[in-house]
Amino acid sequence: MHAVLPVAKPIRELHDLRPSDLGPGILASTEPVVLRGLVAAWPMVAAACASADAADAYLRRFYRDATVNAMLGPPEIDGRFFYNENLDGFNFAPVRVRLDKVLDELGRYRGVEHQPAIYVGSTTIDTCLPGFHDENRIDLGGRDALGSIWIGNRTRIAAHYDLPDNLACVVAGRRRFTLFPPQQVSNLYIGPLDLTPAGQAISLVDFLQPDLERFPRFALAMEHALAVDLAPGDALFIPSMWWHHIQALEDFNVLVNYWWRQSPDYMDTPMNALMHALMSVRDLPPEQRKAWQALFRHYVFEADEDTFAHIPPAARRALAPMDGDSVRSIRAQLLKRMNR
Template sequence: MDAAPDSVRTIHGCRPDALPLPELLAGGEPVLLRGLVHDWSLVGAGRESPRAAIDHLLAHYNGRPLPYSWGPPETAGRPFYNAGYTQLNTEARRGQLDQVLEEIHAHLADARPPTHYVASVPVDSVLPGLRAANDLDFGSHGIEAPPAIWIGNRTTASCHYDAPDNIACCAVGRRRFTLFPPDQIHNLYPGPLEPTPGGQAVSLVDFDAPDFERFPRFRDALAHARSVELEPGDAIYIPSMWWHHVQGLEPFNILVNYWWNSVPAWIPTPMHALHHAIWSIRDRPEREKQAWREVFEYYVFGPAGRAGEHLPGEARGVLAPFDEAAARRMRAWLIARLNR
């Protein structure tokens, strides 16, 4: 797979207590934050050895079981699908973190180890106290963004997008990120909306061995790809809706990430609207679909105030800006109609 290796903008000298969030959000493109978490205690332990990083985690572990994915060596570190895309190729398990870490450590020298993948577990739920020396200061920006931890061997998170903005911090090991702007969805061949390996649809293309006969438009996607490798202590900002393919490059890798939304909490994820639109619009006659496209452009995708600007304020209803009370009314209205 060929992707431009130098196409991600880099900022040096950022500190965890001085995140340039306004600059990142205004740019709207991926940014490598070189050395952002260089001084984290977990990063330091990982530089010493995988054993030291494991011991550092376990010093904070509270004993709670946590979910993880397991696959045989044939999985090759890629949680994905069976041949028919109807089931996943890994098992969803629950277990003790110390057990999972010891199993990873036991196979560090294996060329084809079993896949162990702890994905998106809230740090505070299983590792209380870890944040004291391993955190980013979102609070100073008025943002609630609790971190999640990702632990595994040479695992690959197949190319996908997330609705929130994201800062991913490479704590232990190295990771390669390959990123695509949102408009490349047409060239990335997304898989089923369910089941999915991690909650979002993923590209069906094997980035290590692309089948261009089956997925010819992937060549066009590669022309827009941006690739970068993160060393321990580096971080990357991934804007909302950017596709990203993440490969763990060492026998043991730990990543900590922060998701946050730039809209109030009472505005729900658009994924609900996507599913409803697939159900209610996709299979209508083409003439109707084009008419609904214009309706959505007017009410949704155009300027937020346009549809109600000619109405007096008291007459705008859902065309007025939402607040928490209006969001509750809208939720009740939708539930009442969906339950008919």
């Protein structure tokens, strides 16, 4: 069943900012923010505004015989990188290939109506295009950010979340972003956690043809959706854990993004805790699950100084504020227990 869905709301926009103007009001926001024209002065953007061929040539200036991970799909998938019909595999082939060969293929199909889907995702810029950042600079306030580049044609990346905060800068082509707050997870019909197209669990809903008979609660998710179309030079700040669907709208699209975490490096990814909870908590009898729910609220989700105030500081051990040494100690204990 295909029905008319609620229209996604616009995202708050800021204008006339430069790459040196970013501060904690933006980079530590818990809501998405559109930054129109943030990187419009980048030479990469100027090349892309001239033509796709000029953007291609600009990227090749920095290429140094690097290979990248690419995803290749037949024209029949209409750019949507997804599962196969049984959800036990995928509708595309992952390949390891030279970046210049990917650019060659994108150029060969430019203007062709039914193109194969070609996508290079999450490739570290300093590895594959050394020197790019020297000409295309941004000030992230000293954050230890990972700069990555994403290159492809008319592709669709299913809604997913990322743990780090994300500043996504469109530098060639146009992209449409549809965002959902983390609380909409139950309305997005998330697929397997341990078999994913690119490392993150994704929504099974086809955003261009949503089947509300199979996924009826997606209509509820759309009541909370935010959306924006970005042109070359525009950027979007996506806070940690916000679901985002990305559609590239032209034959040649390039995005540069920066990821960073607000937590210390020694902290594990919470996904490890989730997988461990699935293994050890989810299938307990209902009353035991409720008991563990109370414990998790007390020690994790609602923890404050009162949680351990009755214990002398020297005796708090795992209940004390975490640091690198305490995390390593706990990790060692967990590994010992799990390997029995």
